Amino acid sequence: GQQLNQSPQSMFIQEGEDVSMNCTSSSIFNTWLWYKQDPGEGPVLLIALYKAGELTSNGRLTAQFGITRKDSFLNISASIPSDVGIYFCAGRSSGSARQLTFGSGTQLTVLP
Amino acid sequence: DGGITQSPKYLFRKEGQNVTLSCEQNLNHDAMYWYRQDPGQGLRLIYYSQIVNDFQKGDIAEGYSVSREKKESFPLTVTSAQKNPTAFYLCASRDYRDTNQPQHFGDGTRLSIL
Numbered sequence: 668g669q670q671l672n673q674s675p676q677s678m679f680i681q682e683g684e685d686v687s688m689n690c691t692s693s694s695i696f697n698t699w700l701w702y703k704q705d706p707g708e709g710p711v712l713l714i715a716l717y718k719a720g721e722l723t724s725n726g727r728l729t730a731q732f733g734i735t736r737k738d739s740f741l742n743i744s745a746s747i748p749s750d751v752g753i754y755f756c757a758g759r760s761s762g763s764a765r766q767l768t769f770g771s772g773t774q775l776t777v778l779p
Numbered sequence: 780d781g782g783i784t785q786s787p788k789y790l791f792r793k794e795g796q797n798v799t800l801s802c803e804q805n806l807n808h809d810a811m812y813w814y815r816q817d818p819g820q821g822l823r824l825i826y827y828s829q830i831v832n833d834f835q836k837g838d839i840a841e842g843y844s845v846s847r848e849k850k851e852s853f854p855l856t857v858t859s860a861q862k863n864p865t866a867f868y869l870c871a872s873r874d875y876r877d878t879n880q881p882q883h884f885g886d887g888t889r890l891s892i893l
Binding site: 671673676698700702707708709710711712715717755757761767769770771772 | 783785812814819820821822823824869871878879881882883884885886887889
């Protein structure tokens with residue numbers, strides 16, 4: 668089956684620092700999604716990417732769809748305490764309602 | 780407001796009991812999904828449904844059952860055959876007709892064994 672490797676598994680950063688996390692896949696995806704999950708809540712969509720090479724921003728968040736279609740990264744600039752949470756990448760192959768494969772998540776802690 | 784509602788937020792099950800988790804959406808989405816989340820892991824697909832009266836097994840369907848009698852509702856039953864049911868369960872939906880539409884999630888149900 669499809670494999671998604673997300674790294675790092677966890678990060679501890681100082682408030683104001685920039686953060687970068689990435690996902691790599693063993694197969695090609697046509698869609699990359701980045702979600703954030705707060706404790707005890709469902710994941711919330713941050714950014715959706717639909718074309719290879721696409722670079723999309725959402726406030727302090729920037730994500731890119733890799734040229735090879737097998738990777739994506741998420742950057743958070745000038746981190747703030749409310750950025751704390753688990754960030755998941757997810758990829759979807761073409762033509763299927765179910766094939767949304769999730770990474771194992773990056774736990775982000777922002778220290779004051 | 781449109782959204783996905785999961786209930787209850789917390790659920791406790793005795794050994795040998797079946798329990799049913801509710802998922803309702805008013806987004807007019809055709810496709811609905813159930814995921815299981817364990818600590819430190821990503822989401823694993825249990826079942827999904829693309830249309831009313833039809834559903835398909837995901838990667839970890841054993842010990843679970845679903846029904847899709849209405850477009851708005853996709854309940855998940857955790858049966859006594861599921862030997863390790865303690866987990867956080869997430870329901871999601873998507874407009875299947877638009878291939879660019881991402882999945883949107885409910886707030887989850889945390890199931891624990893007594």
